[in-house]
Amino acid sequence: MKRPRLLTPGPVNLHPAAGAVLAGEPLHHRSPEASALLAQVRGALARLFFTEGEVVFVGGSGTAAMEAVVRGLFRPGERVWVPVAGKFAERWLEIARAAGLEPVISEHAWGSAVTPDAVPSGPLAGALLTHSETSTGVLHPVRELAAALRANHPEALLVVDAVTSFLLAPLELEGWGLDAAVSGSQKGTMAPPGLAFAALAPRALERLRPAGYYLDLARELAAESSGGTAFTPPIQLIEAVGAVLAAELPGGANDLRARWRAKARANERFYGLGVQAGLRPVPDAAAPRSPATAAFYLPAGRSYAELARAFLERGWRIAGGQGPLKGRIFRVSAMGYFEPDELERAYRDVSEVLDVK
Amino acid sequence: MKRPRLLTPGPVNLHPAAGAVLAGEPLHHRSPEASALLAQVRGALARLFFTEGEVVFVGGSGTAAMEAVVRGLFRPGERVWVPVAGKFAERWLEIARAAGLEPVISEHAWGSAVTPDAVPSGPLAGALLTHSETSTGVLHPVRELAAALRANHPEALLVVDAVTSFLLAPLELEGWGLDAAVSGSQKGTMAPPGLAFAALAPRALERLRPAGYYLDLARELAAESSGGTAFTPPIQLIEAVGAVLAAELPGGANDLRARWRAKARANERFYGLGVQAGLRPVPDAAAPRSPATAAFYLPAGRSYAELARAFLERGWRIAGGQGPLKGRIFRVSAMGYFEPDELERAYRDVSEVLDVK
Numbered sequence: 001m002k003r004p005r006l007l008t009p010g011p012v013n014l015h016p017a018a019g020a021v022l023a024g025e026p027l028h029h030r031s032p033e034a035s036a037l038l039a040q041v042r043g044a045l046a047r048l049f050f051t052e053g054e055v056v057f058v059g060g061s062g063t064a065a066m067e068a069v070v071r072g073l074f075r076p077g078e079r080v081w082v083p084v085a086g087k088f089a090e091r092w093l094e095i096a097r098a099a100g101l102e103p104v105i106s107e108h109a110w111g112s113a114v115t116p117d118a119v120p121s122g123p124l125a126g127a128l129l130t131h132s133e134t135s136t137g138v139l140h141p142v143r144e145l146a147a148a149l150r151a152n153h154p155e156a157l158l159v160v161d162a163v164t165s166f167l168l169a170p171l172e173l174e175g176w177g178l179d180a181a182v183s184g185s186q187k188g189t190m191a192p193p194g195l196a197f198a199a200l201a202p203r204a205l206e207r208l209r210p211a212g213y214y215l216d217l218a219r220e221l222a223a224e225s226s227g228g229t230a231f232t233p234p235i236q237l238i239e240a241v242g243a244v245l246a247a248e249l250p251g252g253a254n255d256l257r258a259r260w261r262a263k264a265r266a267n268e269r270f271y272g273l274g275v276q277a278g279l280r281p282v283p284d285a286a287a288p289r290s291p292a293t294a295a296f297y298l299p300a301g302r303s304y305a306e307l308a309r310a311f312l313e314r315g316w317r318i319a320g321g322q323g324p325l326k327g328r329i330f331r332v333s334a335m336g337y338f339e340p341d342e343l344e345r346a347y348r349d350v351s352e353v354l355d356v357k
Numbered sequence: 358m359k360r361p362r363l364l365t366p367g368p369v370n371l372h373p374a375a376g377a378v379l380a381g382e383p384l385h386h387r388s389p390e391a392s393a394l395l396a397q398v399r400g401a402l403a404r405l406f407f408t409e410g411e412v413v414f415v416g417g418s419g420t421a422a423m424e425a426v427v428r429g430l431f432r433p434g435e436r437v438w439v440p441v442a443g444k445f446a447e448r449w450l451e452i453a454r455a456a457g458l459e460p461v462i463s464e465h466a467w468g469s470a471v472t473p474d475a476v477p478s479g480p481l482a483g484a485l486l487t488h489s490e491t492s493t494g495v496l497h498p499v500r501e502l503a504a505a506l507r508a509n510h511p512e513a514l515l516v517v518d519a520v521t522s523f524l525l526a527p528l529e530l531e532g533w534g535l536d537a538a539v540s541g542s543q544k545g546t547m548a549p550p551g552l553a554f555a556a557l558a559p560r561a562l563e564r565l566r567p568a569g570y571y572l573d574l575a576r577e578l579a580a581e582s583s584g585g586t587a588f589t590p591p592i593q594l595i596e597a598v599g600a601v602l603a604a605e606l607p608g609g610a611n612d613l614r615a616r617w618r619a620k621a622r623a624n625e626r627f628y629g630l631g632v633q634a635g636l637r638p639v640p641d642a643a644a645p646r647s648p649a650t651a652a653f654y655l656p657a658g659r660s661y662a663e664l665a666r667a668f669l670e671r672g673w674r675i676a677g678g679q680g681p682l683k684g685r686i687f688r689v690s691a692m693g694y695f696e697p698d699e700l701e702r703a704y705r706d707v708s709e710v711l712d713v714k
Contacts, residue, residue: 003382011589014382022593023380025360025371026549028674059551060417061588064571098570186589192383194416194551194591213455214421214572231418232368232543234551234591236379317385 004317007346009134009164009293012336015190017247018240022192026236034235035227041242042224047253048245049162049181049199050172056221058196059234062163062184064215065196067095069180070128071211072218073157073204076100078125081149081156083114087135087322088161092128103128110325111136113287116148124149126157131181132165135322137281137295137331139169139288146177157204163187164292167249167256168263168335179204185237187292189244190337195237263291266334269347270294277354282329293319293333299354304330307353314349361674364703366491366521366650369693372547374604375597379549383593391592392584398599399581404610405602406519406538406556407529413578415553416591419520419541421572422553424452426537427485428568429575430514430561433457435482438506438513440471444492444679445518449485460485467682468493470644473505481506483514488538489522492679494638494652494688496526496645503534514561520544521649524606524613525620525692536561542594544649546601547694552594620648623691626704627651634711639686650676650690656711661687664710671706 006013014022027034038057045055058065070092074080080101082093085108096103106118114129127149131142146158162181165171167188173181179201186193198217200208210218214231223230249255271281271289274296282295298304304320307330311318321329332350334343350356363370371379384391395414402412415422427449431437437458439450442465453460463475471486484506488499503515519538522528524545530538536558543550555574557565567575571588580587606612628638628646631653639652655661661677664687668675678686689707691700707713 003384006385008385011383011385011592019380019382023376025376026368026543027360028363028365028368029550030676031674058417060415060421060571061590063588064417067569067571095570098573184589186383192591192593193386193589194594212424212569213452214417214424216455231420232541232550233418234549235368236549237551317388319387 004312004315005342006336007311007316007332008319009331009333009335011186011193012190012333013338014192015244015248015337017243018191021240021243022236027239029229029233029235037239037242038224038227038229041238041245044242044245044252045197046199048167048256050175050253051199051201052174053199053201053205054221056198056200056217056224057229057233057238058198058215058220059194059231060196061193062182062196063091065182065184065198066091066161068215068217069159069182069198070095070099070101071215072208073159073180074099074101074125077102079104079123081106081120081124081127083108083118083129085112085114085136085138086110086130086133088133088163089130090323092130092161096128111138111282111284111287113138114140114145116144119145119148119152121152124153124156126159128159130161131171132169132290132292134164134290134293135325136283137290137293138283139165139290141288142171142178143176150177157207164335165290167259168291170260173199173201185241187335189241191237191240191244194234195241260291263334266343267291267294270332270334270350273347273350273354273356277356279354282325292335293331295329295331297329310353311349314353316346316349361669361672362699363693364668364673364689365676366688366690366692368543368550369547369690370695371549372601372605372694374600375548378597378600379593384596386586386590386592394596394599395581395584395586398595398602401599401602401609402554403556405524405613407532407610408556408558409531410556410558410562411578413555413557413574413581414586414590414595415555415572415577416551416588417553418550419539419553420448422539422541422555423448423518425572425574426516426539426555427452427456427458428572429565430516430537431456431458431482434459436461436480438463438477438481438484440465440475440486442469442471442493442495443467443487443490445490445520446487447680449487449518453485468495468639468641468644470495471497471502473501476502476505476509478509481510481513483516485516487518488528489526489647489649491521491647491650492682493640494647494650495640496522496647498645499528499535500533507534514564521692522647524616525648526617530556530558542598544692546598548594548597548601551591552598617648620691623700624648624651627689627691627707630704630707630711630713634713636711639682649692650688652686652688654686667710668706671710673703673706
């Protein structure tokens with residue numbers, strides 16, 4: 001049976017360049033070819049995060065890299081700001097607590113954007129920010145948050161969950177005053193899940209300390225800087241990500257602007273159709289929308305299960321809500337790879353299912 | 358350029374059933390199909406570990422599962438026996454130290470087997486054992502070690518690194534008095550690296566406690582027991598491992614005996630050729646040999662680099678030594694998948710390179 005195509009905000013439809021790598025034999029991770037590959041993909045990713053620092057791979061999900069960064073940059077008892085407006089911000093909070101930090105929490109309605117006036121007073125060792133909050137579809141104004149944090153807490157290390165914003169929305173490390181960002185292979189890089197990466201700006205590199213074992217970014221960075229990895233890496237995914245970057249962004253960062261525009265436009269097409277059908281977007285009117293997903297409250301009288309089934313019948317998998325939004329919203333996404341005309345078919349099917357006149 | 362075929366003790370040549378999965382689109386990990394797959398592969402693995410307990414997936418390398426088990430089963434300050442006779446035993450030691458445990462170390466020559474008389478007296482919360490020590494080619498007598506430990510330390514939790522013994526050599530959890538074992542996707546299951554799994558016997562399940570976040574086995578087990586995973590799993594690798602098990606062991610554990618025999622026989626062919634060429638095996642005469650790899654000291658007057666090149670010219674990648682054995686030994690392995698006649702070609706090329714008369 002043919003598998004449904006994904007309109008989900010990660011995992012996403014594989015890029016053909018990733019598929020071509022996966023169809024072949026993996027490299028041995030302790031070979032000169034693997035060393036060259038590691039250096040090349042780390043460099044390409046660093047340029048796309050706009051950092052002069054380093055990118056470090058972590059074998060695992062995006063969460064593994066989130067935890068590795070938190071444990072490597074902060075120490076138990078340190079105060080870090082965690083503004084919470086969705087499920088992935090809650091994940092930062094859980095990670096901070098598990099690491100023994102003292103989170104300074106600000107709570108915000110799901111669907112709203114965290115604004116700079118929420119930056120707390122009092123000493124802070126850092127902040128754990130969410131860029132694209134995939135559970136609500138909001139793109140938090142990380143650049144403005146960073147500016148306010150830098151003004152009031154110049155020493156605080158600013159860490160960003162860029163899991164679904166990387167390659168989808170503008171994001172710069174040093175240029176925006178950010179110190180670290182994480183993402184994973186199954187999102188903007190359109191490969192299967194299993195590889196995470198952390199981008200560390202020079203200030204984060206200076207303050208990185210050993211912590212734990214498998215998730216010890218200091219150990220992993222040392223190994224990667226000498227052409228290897230501390231542990232057996234998911235080498236096939238590293239190769240797949242490299243192949244997708246080469247195919248999708250042959251001009252590197254120069255190609256990003258066009259990509260951001262195209263992804264935002266596709267996402268706005270979804271929003272346009274939903275609004276035409278009378279649906280209420282999850283992001284409130286003041287909140288910037290993430291290009292990674294369009295999120296709507298369910299049409300009156302229709303369940304998520306029924307909606308998901310209608311999409312499945314047309315060959316698509318969509319996503320539901322998480323946490324307090326479970327059973328109340330649905331999400332569609334143009335984050336992944338689409339064949340020529342496939343997105344047009346998606347728009348048409350969204351119109352049909354939502355009964356857009 | 359065609360990639361060399363692997364005579365390395367992991368990663369190994371992909372099983373075609375894994376390749377077929379990887380050439381397709383990954384499942385969405387939050388789908389009924391993924392739930393069914395998780396349950397099926399977890400069950401198949403548990404039966405192959407001979408446990409009535411549970412198998413838990415960890416996205417990452419085998420080391421990730423090693424650390425997850427240590428942190429889930431032991432608490433800082435607890436005394437655990439770590440017999441050290443190779444690089445992977447050293448890894449247990451490093452993980453134990455990073456977790457704040459108090460390791461009780463016994464040191465053994467690399468190439469020797471740890472014997473039951475080495476079991477320490479004094480209280481022990483557990484032991485971190487290595488089954489197949491891939492750095493030396495020794496198969497430690499884990500069954501005898503477990504019996505001695507159980508006799509003297511009935512409450513101690515016995516944890517086994519089965520990374521390269523799983524599906525290669527006899528190993529049973531409860532039957533042998535073991536509490537936990539770990540392995541990874543790129544070894545006996547002949548898939549790419551990136552997925553680890555921990556098998557927990559009922560006694561380990563009872564004593565499992567939350568620890569950390571990403572590597573928290575208690576959290577992951579709870580999620581997997583209800584048909585999901587705590588974080589995005591490397592779902593394609595789970596599917597690949599399931600496909601390999603179905604193809605390679607259609608009769609499940611009933612097919613293991615024949616497989617163990619075939620793998621041991623292939624490995625002994627390598628040892629036979631090396632000995633014929635006058636080489637000294639790394640495992641000493643008293644040490645059982647792991648079927649996962651044959652390890653030899655280098656031929657007189659030949660470097661590892663030269664030997665590796667001679668194999669590469671014939672289309673094979675071999676492995677060198679690690680730690681104190683680096684530059685002193687080489688290793689070849691029949692752990693992975695070989696096409697019909699391919700192993701015969703490997704034997705022939707080993708004979709040629711080693712100049713067997």
